[in-house]
Amino acid sequence: MPSPMTTEQIFPVIGQYQSSTNADQKITVMLDEQNKGFVWIDGLPEGRIKGVMKKAPATYKIPAQKTAEGNDVREGTLIYDKDSKVVTLMLGRPFNDADPASVFASTTEEAAATEMPVTKTKSNKTKTKVKKVTPPFVFTGTKVEQVTATNQQ
Numbered sequence: 001m002p003s004p005m006t007t008e009q010i011f012p013v014i015g016q017y018q019s020s021t022n023a024d025q026k027i028t029v030m031l032d033e034q035n036k037g038f039v040w041i042d043g044l045p046e047g048r049i050k051g052v053m054k055k056a057p058a059t060y061k062i063p064a065q066k067t068a069e070g071n072d073v074r075e076g077t078l079i080y081d082k083d084s085k086v087v088t089l090m091l092g093r094p095f096n097d098a099d100p101a102s103v104f105a106s107t108t109e110e111a112a113a114t115e116m117p118v119t120k121t122k123s124n125k126t127k128t129k130v131k132k133v134t135p136p137f138v139f140t141g142t143k144v145e146q147v148t149a150t151n152q153q
Helices: 099-102 108-113
Strands: 015-019 026-031 039-045 045-057 059-063 076-083 087-093 115-122 127-131 137-144
Touching: 026 087, 039 087, 039 127, 076 099, 087 099
Parallel strands: none
Antiparallel strands: 015 026, 015 137, 026 039, 039 045, 045 059, 059 076, 076 087, 087 137, 115 127
């Protein structure tokens, strides 16, 4: 008789992740107590944010939200690759239901559009404002394995 599946096997995204680019940055993903379709993500600069499961077991939509600290969080995507044990999270691009991984593909158009001049004309005066587009926040990290001590003699 096979042993029953653990919560971590059913929801492989649960755990702690170490950033692959910044050794000081870690995030923790945990299940919501009342609804297993939601996860909470701790450790981001914005504070604790909520993710909604879209495709089991490891694709989550981050809805636009306001954290308990009062920070605005832009819509985003979290995808966990259970084979490589890597989580990728992006805030600032809308979730794509048809192809969630497509939001991680960088485009040259986006780099060119980071500063768009906006011209306003009023009477004889012309004002040009540069509208700054905030780049998306990206976190890529590897799962920190929980090692249990064994008594060896």
